[in-house]
Amino acid sequence: MPVSDNSGIQWKSIDAPRGLPKRFRWVGWLVVLAVVGGLVFFAINEGDKVVRDIATDVVRSGVTNALELPEGTDVDVELGGGVLIFQAVTGSIDEVVVRVPNAAVAETTGTLVLTLNGVALDPSKPVGTLTAAIEVPAANMPPLAAHLSSVPLTGIVLADSAITIGADLAGVPVQVALSPAPLSGYVVFTPTSVNVNGTVGSVEETLAGPLGPVANAMLTNPGVCVAEYLPASLTVSGAAVVDTNLVITATGSEVRLSSLTTKGVCGQ
DSSP states (O other), rough: EEEOOOOSEEEOOOOOOOOGGGGGHHHHHHHHHHHHHHHHHHHHHHHHHHHHHHHHHHHHHHHHHHHTTTOOOOOEEEEEEEEEHHHHHHEEEEEEEEEEEEEEEEEEEEEEEEEEEESSSSTSSSSSEEEEEEEEEEGOOOHHHHHHHHHHHHHEEETTEEEEEEEEETTTTEEEEEEEEEEETEEEEEEEEEEEETEEEEEEHHHHSTHHHHHHHHOOOOOOOGGGGSBSSSSSEEEEEEEEEEEEEEEEEEOOOOGGBBBOOOOO
């Protein structure tokens, strides 16, 4: 309504805007919560990246020292899923996977994969479980020929869950399928079938046949000691052909990382 003062000027009053109806006021709270939630997420996300970078460097350095790897060795560290900051509050990291390419095993090399579960932030405390897997590709198998047979080999093939070795015995081509298995720190290779010039038979049939005297040497192998290349706190627990790799596994629980420098012994 018009209002006049002593100057004669008329003023028109304007009502102040009314607030949102009560039924819409929750929208404002949602906006506030969304903004706060976004800021918290950003802080956790960025903070987690920083923690992961630091933890990755610490684990890489620790594994390099524990395994006495040469300086400059490529060590890939993968920290498990989940928010690392929240895991750190509990005093341990759920899972850490470490990959070391070109790790030595006997006369050849393979990729060493360490999977650690329950990694305490206090280095004096043990790891819950530790699994080590050495993956030796088919291309790296020839240096192990002397561990597979007592005769010179013409070929080594990894396929169909077996290692197939070839040799020329008295002018006859012979292939033997071997099944790998762990035994007291060794990986032994047991002959399962023999292919003599295209005819497949059992080991017993081959030994009883005309090639028996020379085939016996091909069917005999010393195996390979793996324990001496792995920490003594781990037990060689598996060996298998996976795709085109010989995969050897060793496991341990309550393992202290400081003990990884001590290597194992076969035959115990």
